[in-house]
Amino acid sequence: MPLIAFLHTHVTSWVLLLILFAVAYVGYKNGNKSGKIAHMAFRLMLLIAFGTGLYLYLQLNGGGAFYHVKITVGLLALIFGEMTLVKLKKNKPSNVMFGGFVILTLATIFVGYALPYGLSFFNSFI
Numbered sequence: 001m002p003l004i005a006f007l008h009t010h011v012t013s014w015v016l017l018l019i020l021f022a023v024a025y026v027g028y029k030n031g032n033k034s035g036k037i038a039h040m041a042f043r044l045m046l047l048i049a050f051g052t053g054l055y056l057y058l059q060l061n062g063g064g065a066f067y068h069v070k071i072t073v074g075l076l077a078l079i080f081g082e083m084t085l086v087k088l089k090k091n092k093p094s095n096v097m098f099g100g101f102v103i104l105t106l107a108t109i110f111v112g113y114a115l116p117y118g119l120s121f122f123n124s125f126i
Contacts (some may be wrong), residue, residue, distance in 0.1 A: 003059055010052035017045040018105070022082055024096075028088040039085050046078055063115075070111045077104035 020042040027035025057071050058065070080101040087094035 003056070006052050006055055006059075009058060010049065013045055013049040013052055017081075017121070020045055021101075024085050025088065026086070028085065032053065039089070042085065043082070046082065050075075050078065059070050066111060066115055070108060070115065073104055073111060074108045077101060077108050080104055 020038050022033050024038035024042050027033070027038055029035075053071065053074060057067060060067060072110050080097055084094045084097040087097055
């Protein structure tokens with residue numbers, strides 16, 4: 001399968017991941033059962049996003065320092081997202097985890113689009 005197909009799959013998976021995170025977050029905040037269902041779907045998409053990202057990373061043979069930064073920040077974003085939902089599920093304070101998730105997600109998206117396979121208007125930053 002061509003590398004660009006995995007790139008599109010990866011982008012689609014993290015977009016769905018963000019949507020499922022929002023649905024699970026609102027569901028847990030409101031105490032609905034939809035939070036639990038969306039959380040399980042979030043975990044499935046988490047595995048798909050991680051798998052496609054790891055495949056892209058391995059196919060590019062590391063590719064340079066910013067690929068290392070992106071995979072590290074991306075993994076931290078996934079961990080903070082999962083921990084946010086787990087803390088919400090247990091009715092514990094999750095503001096710090098949520099803030100970390102937002103910051104790390106934005107950093108991951110910025111670094112990802114600034115890399116050579118990203119959009120050209122971010123390439124001038126790195």
